[in-house]
Each structure stands twice: as structure tokens, then as C-alpha cells.
Amino acid sequence: MTVTPLAAHASDRPAPAFRGRIGRDARSGHYAVPGRYRLHLSTACPDGLRIAITHGLLGLDAVCPTTFLPAVPDCPEGGHSVLRPLYEASAHRYTGPAVAPVLSDDWSGRIVSTHAPDIIRDLARRFGGDRLSLYPCGAEAEIEAxxxxxxxxxxxxxxxxxxxxxxxxxxxxxxxxxxxxxxALERRLAARSYLIRDDITAADVELWVALVQLDTVHRHHLDASAVQRIADHPALWAYARRLAAHPAFGGHLDLGGVERRHHARCHGLEAAGAAVQILDWAAHAAP
Structure with a gap:
């Protein structure tokens, strides 16, 4: 498989309420300084899981603390009541849902961004330093693809x-x-350990979370025949098992939370969960 850029498409993500960026210096408004920013996220949410994995791979616990939220929001509109003060401090008379993930600025008590892709890139580029390069030089187009x-x-x-x-x-x-x-992914991973480079990149974070969602959420909506055909990709699922054993991946996998979130959002026959699970994620996940 050659990973090449695809045509632009309309994302199913809601438009972010806030989309500030962490820049290089004071002129950007938010410059990179350890201890200034805080993450608020739920790892039962795909975006929250992507951010938590990135944060873990880069070892940013002391640089950018994380507040973990419940799997199921406690507000009827899908927001978290604990985030409401941050939203109201960041936008006058804010009336939308106080949703996660959030990157906040502890200096000002306001939100920097609620846009997960920007948050992930800023963590990697502004705080990554000499740690693992999740966005290696020349790989941006492949990662976006x-x-x-x-x-x-x-x-x-x-x-x-x-x-x-x-x-x-x-x-x-x-x-x-x-x-x-x-x-296509199966053919790619049959000959290599990681998706686009010889070490973990942001592309592997993206794919692994998509595979987790496919097996823990989407399979509940598919019949047994379809799930069997999905499972019939041994290199792909071996790759998923291998990454699950990495503490930054499997250590953030909240299977109970994913299940609660799914059943809170999806009711009736589609939530029955009759399909056989492809991976025993709990057995392979890092403690």
C-alpha cells in the first residue's frame, strides 16, 4: 500500500468551539512553557484516547498535566458539568455543550483549543523535544492520508x-x-512493524484507535459474517495486539468506559453487542 493524500472530505467531527494554537513564542499568545497547560479528556472517547496515547508516548505528565473525565458526560446535551466554568470563562454567555477534549491555559483559566488534531500536533511539536518523533520530517502528507x-x-x-x-x-x-x-492496510503491515516508518508515528496512533473503535463499538452493528471478514486480516490484528502491549496504548484503554459510552449513545438492537469480539483487548493491554 502506498499512503498518498486523499481528496478532502467533510469530517463528522463537530466544529470546535475553540481552536487556539500553542506557538513558539509570546507573540503567538500561547507559547510553549512547561506547566502552563492542562488536558481534560475521557479515554472512552476516540479523540480523548488519541490525545492520551500521544501524551503518554511523549512522556508529558509533568509538562502538561491531565484531568481524566468520566466515560459518560453528565449533562443532557453531552457535555461535562466540570468543564462548564472553563467554557463560560472563555466565551461570554456560552450556551453550547461543555464537551471534551479540552486543552486549557492554567495561567488565564481559559480554553486554548477543543480541536483534537491541533492539540495532538501541538503536544508533539511544541513539547516533544528529543522524545519520539511522531511527525517525522517529510511525513505530514502520509499522516494526513x-x-x-x-x-x-x-x-x-x-x-x-x-x-x-x-x-x-x-x-x-x-x-x-x-x-x-x-x-490495503493488511498488505502494508505484512512486511513491516509500523505503518509508515520504522518506529511509531502519529499514523499508528490514528490507526490503532480506529481499530479499537471498529472492534469495541462498530462490530456491535454488524452481523457475524461481516465481523468474520473483518477479523480475517491477521497482520493487521497482530499489529493491534502488539501496540496494545505498549503502556502508552493499552495502558489508556478503558474498555468498561467505551462500553458505557456506547450504550449511553446507542439504544435498541444496534446496541445488543451480539457479534463475537475480534481481540481480547484486556488480555493484551498493558496494565
Missing amino acids: VERMCAQGIDQAAQRAGSAGGEPVERDRALTKLLETLG
Whole structure:
């Protein structure tokens, strides 16, 4: 598989309420200084899990502390009540949901960003230093292509393939796209340990979280035959097991939280969870 940039697509992420960036110096408004910023996230949420893995890989516990939130938000609109003061301090008369993830500025008591991709990149680029290079020189286009592949070819395709209200033809087409994507990844990973380089990059974080979602959430919406075809990619799932044993990956995997979040958001037959799990994530995850 050659990872090449794909056409732009409309993301299913809601528009971020705040999208500040951490820059290099004071002129940017938010410059990189250890101890100034704080993360607020739930690892039961895919975006929160991506950020937590990145944070763990870079060893940023002392540089940017993290406040972990419950898997299921406690506000009816999907927000967290504990985040409400931050939102209200950051936007006059803010009326939207106080959702996670959030990167906040402890100096001002306000929010810097609620946009997960920006948060991940800023953690890696502004605080990564000599640690693991999650965005190696020249790899940005490949990483962005993997992000789009995971969004379109795995997450969105799996959602459409398991949609109870979808037409059979549309569900079959979506399943075909999902299997084609997994097949391309299988061929890629049959000959290498990581997706685009010889060490872990942001592309591996993106793909691993997509595979976790596929097996712990999306499979509940698919029949046994489809799940068996998804499972029939040995190199891909061996890769998922291998990364699950890494403390930064498996150590942040909250399986109970993912289940509670799924059942809080999805009801009826689609939430029944009749399909057989592909991986025993708990057995492979780092303690």
C-alpha cells in the first residue's frame, strides 16, 4: 500500500468551539512553557484516547498535566458539568455543550483549543523535544492520508455498513469499502512493524484507535459474517495486539468506559453487542 493524500472530505467531527494554537513564542499568545497547560479528556472517547496515547508516548505528565473525565458526560446535551466554568470563562454567555477534549491555559483559566488534531500536533511539536518523533520530517502528507483513510475507510464505512436504517445496497457498498481499506492496510503491515516508518508515528496512533473503535463499538452493528471478514486480516490484528502491549496504548484503554459510552449513545438492537469480539483487548493491554 502506498499512503498518498486523499481528496478532502467533510469530517463528522463537530466544529470546535475553540481552536487556539500553542506557538513558539509570546507573540503567538500561547507559547510553549512547561506547566502552563492542562488536558481534560475521557479515554472512552476516540479523540480523548488519541490525545492520551500521544501524551503518554511523549512522556508529558509533568509538562502538561491531565484531568481524566468520566466515560459518560453528565449533562443532557453531552457535555461535562466540570468543564462548564472553563467554557463560560472563555466565551461570554456560552450556551453550547461543555464537551471534551479540552486543552486549557492554567495561567488565564481559559480554553486554548477543543480541536483534537491541533492539540495532538501541538503536544508533539511544541513539547516533544528529543522524545519520539511522531511527525517525522517529510511525513505530514502520509499522516494526513492515514487520518482520512481511518475516518472514511474505517469509521464512516463501518457506521454506514451497520446502519439499521440504511438501504441494503448502501450497507453492502460501505462494507466493501471497509474491507478494501483493511485489505490495503493488511498488505502494508505484512512486511513491516509500523505503518509508515520504522518506529511509531502519529499514523499508528490514528490507526490503532480506529481499530479499537471498529472492534469495541462498530462490530456491535454488524452481523457475524461481516465481523468474520473483518477479523480475517491477521497482520493487521497482530499489529493491534502488539501496540496494545505498549503502556502508552493499552495502558489508556478503558474498555468498561467505551462500553458505557456506547450504550449511553446507542439504544435498541444496534446496541445488543451480539457479534463475537475480534481481540481480547484486556488480555493484551498493558496494565
